[in-house]
Amino acid sequence: MQKVYVNKALKMEKIKWIGFDMDATLAVYNLQNFESFVFELVREKLILMGHSEELAKYTYDASFSVRGAWFDKRHGNLLKSDEHNNILAAWHGLRKMQSSEIRAMYPNKHMPFDGERVFVLNTIFNQPETFMLACMIDMYERSSLYTATEDGRGFISGSNVLTFREISDDLRRVVDIVLRSDQYKSHMVNNLERFILRDKRAVPFLTSLRQANKKLFLLTNSDFNFTNSLMSFIYGTNWRTLFDIVVVDGEKPKWFATDAFFREVDVQTGKTKMGHHEGPFSTGAVYSGGSVVEFRRNTRLTGKDTLYVGDHIYGDVMRSKKTGGWRTFLIVPELDREISIWKSQRKRYLEMRRIDHQLHEEEMTASSESFHDEDSENSTSPPKNNKRNVTFYKDEAAKLELEYSKMGSLLRSGLRETWFAGQMRRYADLYAGCVYDLHHYPVSGSFYVAPQFFWPTRSWRQRIENLADQLQRPQDTIFSKQAL
Ligand SMILES: Nc1nc2c(ncn2[C@@H]2O[C@H](COP(=O)(O)O)[C@@H](O)[C@H]2O)c(=O)[nH]1
Numbered sequence: 286m287q288k289v290y291v292n293k294a295l296k297m298e299k300i301k302w303i304g305f306d307m308d309a310t311l312a313v314y315n316l317q318n319f320e321s322f323v324f325e326l327v328r329e330k331l332i333l334m335g336h337s338e339e340l341a342k343y344t345y346d347a348s349f350s351v352r353g354a355w356f357d358k359r360h361g362n363l364l365k366s367d368e369h370n371n372i373l374a375a376w377h378g379l380r381k382m383q384s385s386e387i388r389a390m391y392p393n394k395h396m397p398f399d400g401e402r403v404f405v406l407n408t409i410f411n412q413p414e415t416f417m418l419a420c421m422i423d424m425y426e427r428s429s430l431y432t433a434t435e436d437g438r439g440f441i442s443g444s445n446v447l448t449f450r451e452i453s454d455d456l457r458r459v460v461d462i463v464l465r466s467d468q469y470k471s472h473m474v475n476n477l478e479r480f481i482l483r484d485k486r487a488v489p490f491l492t493s494l495r496q497a498n499k500k501l502f503l504l505t506n507s508d509f510n511f512t513n514s515l516m517s518f519i520y521g522t523n524w525r526t527l528f529d530i531v532v533v534d535g536e537k538p539k540w541f542a543t544d545a546f547f548r549e550v551d552v553q554t555g556k557t558k559m560g561h562h563e564g565p566f567s568t569g570a571v572y573s574g575g576s577v578v579e580f581r582r583n584t585r586l587t588g589k590d591t592l593y594v595g596d597h598i599y600g601d602v603m604r605s606k607k608t609g610g611w612r613t614f615l616i617v618p619e620l621d622r623e624i625s626i627w628k629s630q631r632k633r634y635l636e637m638r639r640i641d642h643q644l645h646e647e648e649m650t651a652s653s654e655s656f657h658d659e660d661s662e663n664s665t666s667p668p669k670n671n672k673r674n675v676t677f678y679k680d681e682a683a684k685l686e687l688e689y690s691k692m693g694s695l696l697r698s699g700l701r702e703t704w705f706a707g708q709m710r711r712y713a714d715l716y717a718g719c720v721y722d723l724h725h726y727p728v729s730g731s732f733y734v735a736p737q738f739f740w741p742t743r744s745w746r747q748r749i750e751n752l753a754d755q756l757q758r759p760q761d762t763i764f765s766k767q768a769l
């Protein structure tokens with residue numbers, strides 16, 4: 286679709302430095318191939334660890350997971366929440382939970398965020414993990430050796446208890462080991478054609494930014510050898526000359542929270558030199574680790590003059606904005622697909638909006654009548670919502686969700702915005718499906734947000750259509766070649 290969307294106005298002429306994340310940003314992954322490869326490696330290691338061999342029967346289903354899900358380690362559920370922690374939908378294993386079940390476990394269908402209890406599955410690297418969590422719980426639920434514990438925190442077989450927390454912790458450990466392993470990295474770098482999508486805009490994009498006097502840096506959590514392989518594949522072996530500074534082993538989000546020094550990498554051996562780096566950074570050199578504090582000291586950047594482009598809503602976008610004061614550009618690989626499904630489902634969406642509005646009006650009328658009748662002897666409880674409308678709305682919402690994946694859309698659940706969408710709106714100044722979409726805009730222009738009007742309207746149809754259009758952010762984006 287080649288569009289950049291705007292949450293917060295940004296003048297490109299004020300940006301002196303542009304930083305890039307590598308994995309899932311400059312290096313665009315073939316998600317289908319990548320996710321099933323990681324799923325298979327993780328499955329093998331979980332069985333070696335001692336989990337049931339029944340796991341071998343589960344194959345990767347790319348149409349199951351959606352990013353941004355929360356895993357509740359206490360009840361073993363995958364949750365889709367909104368930005369106020371209201372639960373929009375939930376899965377136990379591979380099974381979608383009924384509304385009544387969710388309500389019984391989570392009063393008011395709400396769960397306050399607690400980092401001890403919840404693991405947020407935010408990145409493309411968590412996608413196989415999300416599906417594996419569902420598979421493991423499904424498998425133990427079906428197993429004849431295990432039954433559910435009385436306290437509902439997992440499974441029991443004889444005197445052996447396996448809690449949902451333990452399942453999730455085991456899986457996390459295995460994913461972590463797999464992504465660090467030589468087996469994973471060597472298979473990736475030996476099969477780059479399978480895992481990395483080359484984009485013909487890549488070199489012209491970075492070159493045009495440099496020609497416009499922007500300083501460029503790479504800041505990735507990957508190690509030097511892995512970075513070198515991927516970047517050489519995309520940009521050619523001289524890729525380092527495209528950047529003013531190259532930082533590997535970044536350990537974001539920690540990179541934004543410490544004052545650690547940089548260490549220089551020996552690009553011949555890939556090993557880091559002893560001690561730490563002092564003095565200005567050199568073009569062509571590669572630095573390991575470091576921190577935003579040291580980076581700022583070395584480059585004299587203020588923060589507002591830096592635009593950082595990354596795919597991790599927390600590690601790349603929220604932390605860089607909150608701690609570094611950087612301007613942010615989020616890459617959402619699912620965006621083009623989300624928008625095209627959204628457009629194709631506009632009629633269904635408008636109908637749901639109309640029903641939703643009708644239900645609200647009925648509720649308002651009923652509660653205002655009951656309020657006025659409060660003291661009267663004839664006081665009646667509000668009439669129940671029109672059941673047919675409620676059922677219709679729920680069925681349509683479920684159908685809409687299935688257009689995206691079994692866990693639905695990344696950005697919405699029915700009409701409601703997800704937690705991921707809320708985070709994106711708050712912390713990403715710009716966003717796009719692909720970093721190279723920025724190449725279609727002049728380097729010195731400005732991004733604006735179209736004004737949104739919330740004036741009162743007479744008819745529900747007008748209100749619905751206004752809202753629908755506002756929610757279609759693509760139409761809200763204005764780009765101007767002149768500065769504000
Ligand atoms: N050991 C782990 N490595 C992980 C995990 N999730 C991602 N990763 C690796 O981090 C980098 C991301 O690089 P960036 O360019 O996006 O900053 C990449 O090499 C991933 O393999 C994890 O949970 N554990």
Ligand SMILES: [Mg+2]
Binds near residue numbers: 306308309596
């Ligand atoms: Mg990344």
